Amino acid sequence: MSAKQILTTLMTALAFVMAVTMAQAFDDMPDQVSIGIMAQYFDAVEFDHEMHTELGEDCSACHHHTAGTGTADERCVRCHADSDEAATVSCRDCHLVAPFSAEQIQREAADVYQFHIDTPGLKAAYHWNCMGCHEEMDGPTDCQDCHSRTLEGDAFYHADAQASATEEGGH
């Protein structure tokens, strides 16, 4: 086998591996995500992931460096320019549901070399990520456009049915 043949074989193999990896990555990608982990005063958000992937330039617009598509953020790029796809790309694996729990505060105190000392919790991560873009791209920005308030939520805000109807009519 000549050197050229070996190279071709290797290249083909590499291309195949890459194609499989990419396909797997996109296979893993959900079309629809129901964000209900924090639902209480508001219902779960039915997030159309497929539609949003078509809007974004690349995955990093929402997933930072974790999707393996690089990152353009000048603050992140110093360390994460060549970061591979992370083991997990799900928001809640980095952005915690309870970012201020005693365990989490202990954990952060124990890790003195931790660089990301100010990672927002899951609720803030969603709101910042969604709202920032929605304002720019004229997406929905009213609370109940994404998640309608539950009866428990009405009671929490001391807004009875009539009051909330007026509130909605006002918008």
Next chain:
Amino acid sequence: MSGISRRRFLAASVAGCAATTLAGSKKALAAGSFSGYPDGMGVLVDLTRCIGCRSCEAACNKEQNLPAPEKPFDDKSVFDETFHGGTQKRRPDENAYTVVNRYDTESASEPVYRKVQCNHCSEPACLSSCFVNAYTKTPEGAVIYNSKVCVGCRNCMIACPFNIPGYSYSSAFDPVVKKCIMCHETRLKNGLPPACVEICPQEALTFGKRKDLIKIGHQRIQTHPGRYVNHLYGEKELGGTHWMYLSSVPFEEVGFDPNPGNEPIINNVKDFLSTVPMVLAIWPAMFTGFHLLAKKQDGHGDHEHDVEEHHDEEGGAQ
């Protein structure tokens, strides 16, 4: 005055002065050694993140079992309420331990929202002013109070540099002071963040150890040039507070006292208070000494003079 008595007089004076200086410095040292609880918890309030949704007010109301509000918590018309001829915005009171206010500022095109509640000072003025010791600064960072011992004197309301404590004027027979306690009883002492922090959709409120929040606050200023004014309000103000603030506009534009000084309120009276023991304990002894010395000197003189003086005094009394 004879040589001996003068020497004794000087010796007595020097001893007295030394004693007072020593007593004074010891007191000042003891009083100055308290530097708060750096491991105590606090909250970093980022005004650039607040959207004025008032969810924190609703969460506080629920957690503290406060009476139902006049307007629902999703009603934004409360931001237009002003008091005292438009000079004052909403303030916390007996029915609401926290309120959010909206500011239309010169420096920003968008309105800026600011949440108001107790700042949980490291050296609280309310605590210093309370003569029944109703207030406690807990190691967890909260300034709490015991309404069972509160006599309703309202000294703390005058002492507080942030105008925070409210008063239950509605209670005719047992009016007491009411304010934010950082959810100490129900949450903080169990390792949970205050209810307002947990509900905030924007994480405008970051909960953590005060010393860590200072680090985070400065890091935010550094990593987002142009977003913040270069000041972490509460890091040093009035001896430090456990609630600290970051803002995109100068703090005076959003209702903060821009320069309350870095000394805790107690320092205004600490020097005076440290002289109280001196006055009470040393002055009587010192002046008795002077008096005795003076008397002893009088003993060397003739007795007629003494009698004359006596006459004078009697005449004066009549």
